[in-house]
């Protein structure tokens with residue numbers, strides 16, 4: 001893997017880079033500690049988050065032939081150009097578990113697209129290939145605004161066996177039902193973590209986003225809209241967020257009466273056994289103002305001011321019955337997506353995206369290095385990638 005350093009374009013506002021670097025380094029360390037705790041030897045190590053896959057499918061990513069000239073940037077430079085791609089659908093939850101909790105709460109859902117061999121200059125190559133990854137969740141905002149908040153969450157996950165509840169404890173301070181000892185503990189936590197009133201406001205924002213996620217019932221991973229949530233460059237003078245929306249509703253895509261533990265995989269598989277291709281619009285919101293909220297991944301870009309514009313189409317051909325084959329699932333599991341597999345024109349920006357770079361690298365390296373394969377001296381990951389491309393595209 002080689003890495004290119006693109007010039008800093010405007011838009012990023014790093015308040016205290018030394019502090020941020022420390023927060024990022026600690027989060028990387030803690031992410032690896034979490035993997036060790038979740039997957040004690042000889043368990044197979046899975047992704048740091050999004051370990052549960054509903055399935056991988058092959059697709060085509062085609063730039064709209066009528067794309068406006070001012071949007072012909074980076075990947076979108078050539079109207080009508082068609083790329084091979086593949087897509088992994090997942091649950092964001094850090095641990096494998098049922099798609100819906102025992103108490104009926106829903107989780108965040110992920111869609112990761114790998115657009116293959118895009119040409120051009122990429123920030124980090126994908127084991128030799130120039131691929132453009134687009135990672136999305138089914139909410140327009142990310143629940144954690146910046147590196148400071150994400151580190152606070154990660155410390156709590158390490159301490160409390162993956163239970164995030166204590167992250168929200170500062171919100172309880174005014175709760176009249178609290179006894180003095182509980183108040184004292186929360187106060188001590190606030191002081192130890194140096195949590196300001198501004199931080200508490202962000203914790204409240206996170207709480208509201210999590211509530212929305214828990215209330216979002218998804219019947220089929222192919223039937224919902226996904227969002228980048230975080231911002232990306234669009235050339236050097238503009239920024240974008242992106243989103244993917246199904247063009248037409250899938251028939252029989254109602255929420256099941258008694259959802260099974262893996263009902264999302266079942267729904268995806270059932271749809272991929274039919275003969276009807278699934279089509280999504282790939283859309284971007286673009287802005288060129290010097291928006292301060294670039295550094296806050298929980299900030300929503302008002303669609304009235306910055307409407308989503310369709311720039312490409314994603315077609316998932318069907319049937320793809322191989323989705324259920326063990327060999328296919330194994331290949332799918334070995335892949336690594338990161339927003340930093342990107343053309344320089346679409347560099348990830350903002351605090352959360354800067355954090356994602358080393359965290360995804362650490363997660364992918366850790367889980368793939370745990371897979372020795374003495375039969376061949378090519379790096380394990382590259383062979384997997386090659387085999388999977390061959391498997392999908394012949």
Ligand code: HEM
Pocket residue numbers: 027046047048049050088089090110111112135136137142150227228229230297335336337352355356359360363364367
């Ligand atoms: C806008 C915010 C984010 C979005 C939209 C997002 C989305 C995703 C998606 C869809 C995947 C699954 C990729 C796959 O299918 O393999 C993923 C994986 C992952 N994400 Fe995020 N994520 C976000 C923020 C973060 C943050 C802040 C962290 C931690 C610092 C993080 C850590 C990870 C890790 C460790 C993986 C697994 C990487 C691997 O082992 O290959 N994500 N993310």
